[in-house]
Amino acid sequence: MRCIVIEDVQGAPMSDQTPPRRTAAQRLQALYVRALLRxxxxxxTLLRHVSPRIRAEVAYLAPGYTFRLSxxxxxxxxxxxxTDRGSFERIPPARVARDVEPGSGLASADADAVTVDYVIDFRSLAYAFGCFSGGLTLKDALAQRAFSTRGPNDTGVALTYLFTALLKMFFGWRRAYRRPAAAMP
Known part of the structure; x- marks a missing residue:
């Protein structure tokens, strides 16, 4: 009896299991999250001109500061x-340093590679969609451990404030972002 081993382009054995099929709702969530990440x-860059809070948090981050959402x-x-101008640019995956752990604070041996200073890694598509659609605030997501982070705390706090202000501008009408009514005495 012969066993056939299928290998990928780099010669590593490929898994013979197919990934589970996603539902239509999951595919739409992935499309929505992909669009927002793009x-x-x-x-x-645009909203720093509108919001003083976003402008302050962007100013706190040094030029060259790099973060990743995944x-x-x-x-x-x-x-x-x-960038030096205070705007943000998307870095293609091919330019990201592969010889150091993202968020570790270590410099890459490759001078042309971009090292990632801070990482926000969502546990699942459902949590990412909840945050990016305004159904879940970052504070609630953090309490539910919806994402993990790697990197220095000071810039992590600045990113949290920046994303909270950004999401509140878009989803202030959602219940998660509305302020609770003041209690009547």
């Missing part, structure tokens, strides 16, 4: 870097 550097179990990821 737009993220442009939204931050969703586990998917290919959804976005790496953004702050």
């Amino acid at each position: 737009l993220l550097p442009h939204l931050i 969703v586990r179990g998917t290919d959804l990821t976005c790496t953004c870097r702050r």
Whole structure:
């Protein structure tokens, strides 16, 4: 009896199991999250002119600062870097350093590669969609451990404030972002 081993392009054995099929709702969620990740550097760049809070948090991040948002179990990821002008640009995956752990603070041996200073990694597509659609605030998502982070705390706090202001601008009408009514005495 012969056993056939299928290998990928790099010669590693490929899994013979197919990934589970996603429902139509999951495919739409992935499309929505993918679109927002593509737009993220442009939204931050544009909205820093509108919101003093976003402008302050962008100013706190040094030029060259790079962060990554990713969703586990998917290919959804976005790496953004702050430019000298204060805007953000999307970094293609091929330019990201592969010899150092993202968020470790270590420099890459490759001078042309971009090292990632901070990583926000969502545990699942459902959590990422909840945050990006305004159904779940970052505070609630953090309490539910919807994402993990790697990198320095000071810039992590700045990113949290920046994303909270950004999401509140879009989803202020959602219940999660409305302020609770003041209690009547």
